[in-house]
Amino acid sequence: MRADALRRTVAAAAVAVLLAAGGCTTGGAAKDTDGTSGADRAGARSGTMRGITLPSWYRTDYDSPAADRYLRGIRATGARWVTFTPTWYQNRVTDTSPHTTEETASDTSLRHIVGRAHGLGLKVMIKPHIDLPGDEDRADIRPRDRAAWFTSYRRFITHYADLAADTRTEQFTVGTELAGVSGDTAAWAGVVRAVRDHYDGPLTYAANYDEYRKIHFWKDLDLIGIDAYWPLSARPTDDPARLRRAWRPIRDELAAYARGQNRRILFTEAGYVSQRGATTAPYSWTVSRRPAPAEQAAAYRALLDSFTGRRWWAGVCWWMWDDWPDSGETPVKLAYTPRGKPAERVLREKWGAS
Template sequence: MTWGWVGTRGTWATPEASASMARMAEHGVTWTALAFAALQERAFSTEIPFEAEPTVTDDELVWAIREAHVLGMKVCLKPVVNVADGTWRAHIGFFDWDVPGEPTWTQWFASYRRFILHAARIAEAEGCAMLCIGCEMVRADGQEAHWRSLIAEVRAEYSGVVTYNCDKYQEDHVTWWDAVDVISSSGYYPVDGWEEQLDRVERVVEASGKPFFFMEAGCPSRLGSPELPNDWTLAGEPSGEEQLRYYRAMFGAVRARPWVRGLMLWDWPARLYPEQAAASNTDYCPYGKPAGAFMAAQYRDWHGEGTG
């Protein structure tokens, strides 16, 4: 389960955050992605000021890693870049070739490299089991040489498992999967589309020879979301049953495919809503909802702990 998104400064390393993470661990969660975002100004900006607000501080990152470890969870550290004006990070992009006087991929990757390598050093120092070097960077995916160079530099700083989280439907478009240890993607597939998409992804996994898991997957608890699980702005009434319907389809589909090594579900906030408010909550978090109990039973069964 992903915890703490978007990593806003001041929301981690608090008693409230500690209680939230503890509630998550009680649901059979054995791995957590600690996801935090740095903000660049626009989609064509080349500076990523990750040291500045609103991004969590290094002290908050270390606190979260250690808190998760105390609770018995393995940690994937997941630094992500967002765009301050609300543009989705998949649209960050520049000319395919560097042009003097224009913002370039070379400039952007220089700044992104500083961000990722900084996270890699923290991941190494704190014993994180995995590092995710990027998330849903669709336009950047084609910059193969830059990614290979970045991964080589990451490996000089970090000795754990390296993955990249491509976006949904992009698994068969990334050309540098051989450079990472584990393939991962965002599995926000429509409730009736899992089998078709898993057939497609399976061909990618077989060709790569790499392990695979879904770094993101899940569904808001609102009417209509199972058909559009990636749309967090979709208008719809709260519905725990709709979220449960999606979880049942998702878990059933992936558990029938042994090559899917797991789900890193989206997501569990650092500021957790009260359990009594769960019925009116329409976000992805399954806490206090039918999907939360279902998830916990599935995870415990998956880990051989039984479902009682």
């Protein structure tokens, strides 16, 4: 057996162990057409990721005195996973080399918070990001020299793969929403091979909801990752039933795709601001200036009602728990965080928090 095939086998075994412990795994082929038996659903329900992202915006965020409080708050929702997002930046979409800045979480702080999370009984996914200045979209990255960019990217991503291995991080993401380069299948296969040389755990890629069908290297990964920001309504609504109806055709499409790829689907991100109209554009931080916590809560409920228990669905990591003190540009009452809002009560109910 080739070394990379052996690593895939080891990763698949690790995935199975995580599922048995309430983690997130591929679980082999998705054999149902979308429904499953009651027994299958009961088993799947306990084997999906219940996660929340805690992003960083500055090098010392993960060292913040607020870190323990945030992690305890995440665990109190019934979450069993937390995702961390160290971020490098490039100045222009055509640049060939991302780099650290003062907004990049330090390695020391990342190691520290992974240890804190493990100490609280939370599993960890590390999901490194590449970003651009201001409001520019990372999906627009199209380097002028792609070979040079991928060389730099492998250096970036294997750095974090080493850190994930050293900290016994349970799962790793090899890229996030890089639609401008994610069509370079051979280059990404090389990225995945490089990561597997450094890290033995389960791997995914976080494709945007309008990108995942354009990815042709899922076979090299253990999970299909989707950032699930599908618009669900043409106008604001806080009716969960209406939102569940909107999810049905998307769910059917995803079930078929999971079967075709022989992989389970993880929502590597999903989230809604607590603003009126959040369900019309879940990817937007600035839908309106009118608070709408009921609309946010309805969206949380509809997603969990629609997907929980589907054998092919590997769970969700919500975006996001909170901004760090004094760092948030969006007022808490309008932000993605569910903390202290009706959406948090939905999580506690659905995830069985004590």
